Amino acid sequence: MSDPAAVPPLLDARNIACQRGGRMIFAGVTLTIGAGQSLLVRGPNGAGKSSLLRVLGGLIPCLHGTIDRHAPIALADEHLALDPDNRLEQALAFWARMDGVDRERLDFALHHFRLRELADIPVRMLSTGQRKRAILARTMASGARLWLLDEPGNGLDAASLRGLGDAMAAHLAAGGGIIAASHFDLSHQFGTVVELDRR
Amino acid sequence: MTRWFLPLVRRDLRLAWQGGGLWMPVVFLLLVASLYPFAVGPDARLLAATGGGMLWIAALLAALLPVERLIAPDRDSGIFDQLLMRGISDEMIALVKLIAHWLGFGPPLMLALLPAAALLKLDGAAIMRLELGLLIGTPALAALGVLTASLVAGLRGAGALAGLLILPLAVPILIFGAGSLHPGSGAALKFLSAISLLLVAITPIAAGAALRAGRE
Incomplete structure (x- = not known):
């Protein structure tokens, strides 16, 4: 990486704002994330953390500002x-097929989040923590370069928190x-922290 | 596109099969066809004259049965979000839903029509016209179902609202569908085809827009 300007960041958001149901949830958020970088969005309940992630992922439109996404x-x-x-x-194999990744990736993620012994259990029987581990395993197996x-x-x-830290x-x-x-x-040390306040 | 399109259609069909959704329209049509002679009497001429129209109404209502589980469960469980993150647009999701919904109720309904028509004393030519009409008309019914389900997903009382929205929109399908039952009614069949083409063409776009607008 001799010239940093030649490598675009994974995601670059400038001055974005989000409005839901007529209420401004956040405004003026600027953030950049490059390869090997991590960013923590902190704030109390209802500060718009989830909305920010959904805006960054492109699921809901931002009111103004620009977002450049350069990676899957x-x-x-929570879904x-x-x-x-x-x-x-x-x-989980259904999503691995959707992602077009091979089974070893999924097997590794299942193993990492200790889901091997739960592999034959119907999804509806899983507990809260097991569901969260399944979500994280899908993310880990997806092969996407940027995780939200x-x-x-x-x-x-x-133990699972340690597993999450290791995966990250x-x-x-x-x-x-x-x-x-x-x-x-x-437990993970994030490179950057963005604070969102309740508005 | 081929990587995810067929698996998605297969998944919808599998869910319809697991949830009993594939049998519902069939059982519904057969129930209506077997109850109808009790209501209007066993006069074979009357049954043959009115039975075709009755079967069209039954087919229309059968298409309404699964509307509540077409879109809302996948939307609420976050499946649509995950598909969008993988670059699959709302329009393509709606198209997948349309194809899977038609496969799940169109062909079973056309099969169930054979015993139902026998119960109503329809002759061979009438059955052929009915089957042809349903072949053309069921994609329109499926499109209406997907479109309405996308519009009402996430609303309270979605099922009742879906019924209220669909029924007036389905009237032209019913008019030209039942109208095509008379011998030599090619014009009705052409109108039915036109409506069907229009609905199938606009549904992915309109339902996709509804899904996008309804996302929180």
Whole structure:
């Protein structure tokens, strides 16, 4: 990387604002994330952390400002997005097929989040923490370079939190980027912190 | 596109099969066809004259049955969000839903029509015209179902609202569908084709716009 200007960042958002239901949720947010960088969005409940991630992912439009996305993005929010009657492995394999990644990636992610022993259990039987681990495993297996993690630590036990920290560190080391939103401190050391206030 | 299109259609069909959705229209049509003679009496001439129209009404209502589980569950569980993150547009999602919905109720309905027509004493030529009409008309019904389900997804009382929205829009399909039952009614069949083409063409765009506007 001799000339940093030649390599575009994974995502570059300038002066973005978001309005939902007639209420301004946040405004004037500027952030850039490059390869190997991580960013934490912090703020109390209702400050618009999830909305910010959804705007960055392109799911909802921003009121003004520009967002340049230069890499595939994976979103891990509170929605499970797995068919409840499928076995866990089958349900995650569906997304692996959608992502066009090979099975080893998924197997590795299942192993990493200790989901191997749950592979044959129907998705609807999973507990809160197990659901969160399934969401994180899908994100890890997706092969996307930028991860958007919405409250990734919610419902996780200590061992799973360590697993999440390891996964994030490995992803950054491999040249990925992470934008996480959390109302409490994750064990991971983030490069940048963006504070959102309740408006 | 081929990587994800067919798996998505297959997934919808599998869910319809698991949820019993594939049998519902069939059972519904057969129930209506077997109840109708009890209501109007067993006069074979009367049954043959009115049975075709009755079957069209039954087909229309059968298309309404799965509307509530067409769009809302996938939207609420975040599946649409995940598809969008993978670069699949709202329009393509709506197109997948349209194809899977038609496959899930059109062909089963056309099969169920055979025993139903026998119950109503329809002759061979009438059955042929009915099948042809349904072949052309069911894609329009499927399109209306997907369009309405996308519009009402996330609203309270979505099921009732969907019924209210669909029924007036389905009147032209019913008029030309039932109108095509008389011998030598090629014009009605052409009108039915035109409506069907129009609805199938605008549904992915309109339903996609509705999904996008309804996203929170």
